[in-house]
Amino acid sequence: MDELFAPPGVDWQPVSDRLATKIRLVGCVSAVVGAAVLVAVLAFLPLPDSLGWLPWLVTIAGVAAAVWCWWWAGRWRRAWGYAERDDDLYIKHGLMFRTIVAVPYGRMQFVDVLAGPLDRAYGMARVELHTASMQTRARILGLPADQAARMRDRLTERGEARAAGL
Amino acid sequence: MTEPDRPANAPDDTAKGWAQPGVAGEGFQRVHPVSPFLRVGILILAGVVALVRELAEGVQLLGVVVIGGTVVVGGLVYGFCAWWFTRFRIEPEEVRIDSGVFVRRSRRISLERLQAVDVVQPFLARIFGMAELRFEVAGGSESEAPLAFLRLDDAHRLRAVILELGEELPHAAVPYPRPPVSAEPGGEAPAPPRFDTAEAEGRVAPVEREILAVRPQWLVVGTLLSTELIVSALLMVVFLAAVGVLAYLIEDAEIAVFLPGGLAIGFTTILGAGTALARHLVNQWGFVLSETAGGWRLRRGLFDLRTQTVLLDRIQGFVVQEPLLWRRAELVRVEVDIAGYTGSSGDNSTSTPTLLPAVPKAVAYDVLARLGHGSRLGEIPVRGAPRRARLFRPVGWRYFAAGATDRVAVTVRGWMLRRTDIVPHHKTQSVHLHQGPTQRRLGLADVHIHTTPGPCNAVAKHRSVDEARALVTEQLERARRARAGT
Structure with missing residues (x-):
């Protein structure tokens, strides 16, 4: 399938790797901040004890999103x-x-x-x-x-x- | 008003050929003095209607007359002031229009960027033989300051002169490779742009040859078979049936209360659709396409007569549309992209780039063949999309097709509304290739050929991968050669 995106005679010029760094920064910060805000909101809600795992789930999801973003940003940068x-x-x-x-x-x-x-x-x-x-x-x-x-x-x-x- | 910034080469007697009642000095001239009356005329009509209604209701006459008279006189005074302060002048490279009573505005319409000049005759103006001149400019969101009103033949002559001046400018559009117009007047030597109204007028003698007159029955059939009418009629029938069944089933006196209301809603629906279609019919009535030296002239309208001149070089793309119900009747509609005109053809929009409203396919193909697209539309070799595209469009995949001649690229798509988009190579703006995840698995990709905003939107959907890539490369190469003028 790669011949569809093969370089047109001239090689593809890559873009700066700092683009990936920027995306990582933005992505990770927003994932962590988003998760933190959600956890804080949950802490103030009168949750029943049976839902005590919910903040943990949110934390894990936030971290996972950050990690995925870290990995994805590099690939995305290379796609440019x-x-x-x-x-x-x-x-x-x-x-x-x-x-x-x-x-x-x-x-x-x-x-x-x-x-x-x-x-x-x-x-x-x-x-x-x-x-x-x-x-x-x-x-x-x-x-x-x-x-x-x-x-x-x-x-x-x-x-x-x-x-x-x- | 002094003009320190006037170009030195603009002769003082710029408007000599246009001796009109309202010549305003310095080559400026005014529109026809009857304009304020025509503009206020609509107001007066509305006032008279309101007056009659009020009288019928037995309100005292004096008050109504005083109020109505004040409004009309005020309107006339304002209209007269607006007329007095509106002046225009044709300069070698632009048309200048100064207007505004309190806030002065000076507009310059660059002839280089001029895409089309329309002559519009609203019904009232038509009775008095007056017309309005509208300018369509590339990049403008709407018609630039219309000149309203001029005598009809003045409007036509002025338009011819303006278009002729625009064609002589060095940065005009890439010329369209078209067969020469046999009726073209002589004197086509590439003279440097200079301004001589009389000479320009002489060259653009009003030679006009009719290409096609749209027959009323085509329009009527097209309207009757339009999807809007059929759908609203079906809805109406379903609704009435439902009401009837309900009334029959529930033999309750109270339900009868809702019946008139229900019927009213049903009738309103069909009335709405009917009005829209009737307006469309009235707007497109008497559609005549003719050929002039400046381009193609479109004339249409039952009450408001509208004359548009489309410069062939400024047409950026075509789309031939065949709604499902029209296909049996072999009717098609052709719309064009013209830089400056935006949006598709709304019914009452001021600038509909509809080249042919409803004509038999063969006739439309004949008309398009005059533009020198290389070969007739039906004979341009197109290739369908591969069978695996049916995952995306279970029915419509059969209608995906794309092809090209050495002049134009053609894409076909759509099942309910089949559309054939035609892009002349030298009007290609950019080429895009898209591939989504599912397409990647199936080895398909879309190719978009972009043109200026408008109804034409050429997309070759779901081509096989190697074909798509080849299409991009070839299209760019063809566009490059076409721009170079080979």
């Missing part, structure tokens, strides 16, 4: 990839639902570089390509910030060189 070809940009992502997006440079309307607070803390940014179609969802997560800026310039340059009217 992009390839800059002569005329178009390929992006692949997703584990369960896999997607390849191919955008011709000549079709780009504009390029966004976005970075949230956490992204900035990790020195990452996300690059989004927009075409005249609303359905085009072409974005690359977790590029190192300088690489993202260079990529934006490169894309813009190529877009101008190959620009075609609507």
Whole structure:
């Protein structure tokens, strides 16, 4: 099945490993905090003794979610990839639902570089390509910030060189 | 009002060809002075209706007349002010419209981004031979400031001039590889964009050749066979039967109280569906598609006459729809994507990109064949989806198909509403490939070909894996070649 997502002539460029770290941080913190809040709520509820195992179950579920997120984030990060070809940009992502997006440079309307607070803390940014179609969802997560800026310039340059009217 | 930012090359007599009652200096002109009356006309009609009703109820006449008169006079005064402050000017690269009584607004409609110009005649305006000009711009959410009202022939001439100017600009759309229009007037030399109303007018002589007139019986059959009508009629019958059976079974006098109410609900349902369909019929009545130098002209409407000119280069995609009940009658509906027009064809939406409302399949294919898609729609080689796709669509999998010529990509899908989406290669925006977990197990994948927002949405669903990947690569290659103009 892998030939479906084989690189298009050029090798897939991976995204930064710090993306996985960020996802792990966010995922684990929200799992632990969520579990803690639930346990706290349960502690205040007048639970019958027969349900005394419930807080433990919540704790275990929270830890399990954190562990799963830790494991999944690495794989998810590795599923991201992009390839800059002569005329178009390929992006692949997703584990369960896999997607390849191919955008011709000549079709780009504009390029966004976005970075949230956490992204900035990790020195990452996300690059989004927009075409005249609303359905085009072409974005690359977790590029190192300088690489993202260079990529934006490169894309813009190529877009101008190959620009075609609507 | 001084214009320091006027382009130097805009001659002062820009509007010379448009001598109208309301010339406003500096090349600006006004819409026809009868406009405020037409705009308020609807208000007056409503007022008269209300007056008659009030009189019938025996309310004192004087009060009603005073209130109604105040409203009408106020409306007229405001309408006149609005008319006085609305001026427009055609410049080499844009149409400029200044409007607003209290808040001044100056809009510039870039001719480069202009997708279509519609001439609309609301019923009242039609009686007086007036028309409204609407501009559709790429990226705009709605029609830009309509020019209301102009004399009908003025509106047509103005539109022709504007479209002609737009076509001459350097960054106009990638031209559509279409057979030359034989009736095209001469003088097509690629002259630099310059503005000469008289010359432009001369070149866009109103040559118009009819391609197709939609026959009333097609529209009527299409309406009668529409799913909405049949479903609401069935609901109505079921409802009435249920009420009747209930009344029969429960021989109780009290139940009879609910019968009129029940009947009323039933009738309201069918009345609602009927009104919607009647409105659709009225809007699409007398649909004529004709060919002009600027593009294709769509004319339709029983009361409100609407004329749309679609520039063929601006069509981003087509969708041929065949609802279940229409298939027996061999009728199809064709809608188009035009950048700037959004949404699908609501019945009373101002800008319906409906190319053909209800026509026999063969006729629709003939019309589409004029666009130079490589081959007739029915003859484009398409391949079905593999049999294992039936796990996703037990019935519909048979109708999944995809194919391409050297000009267009075609995808077919849908069982209740079968749709054939056609995307010209040079209008392909991006290509996506999706695969869910179940599809992965079955070795299937979806390929989406994206176009600008609109009814056309080409998806080749559930292709086998190697075919899907090949489809993506080939589609990109075809799109690249088409953009390069080879």
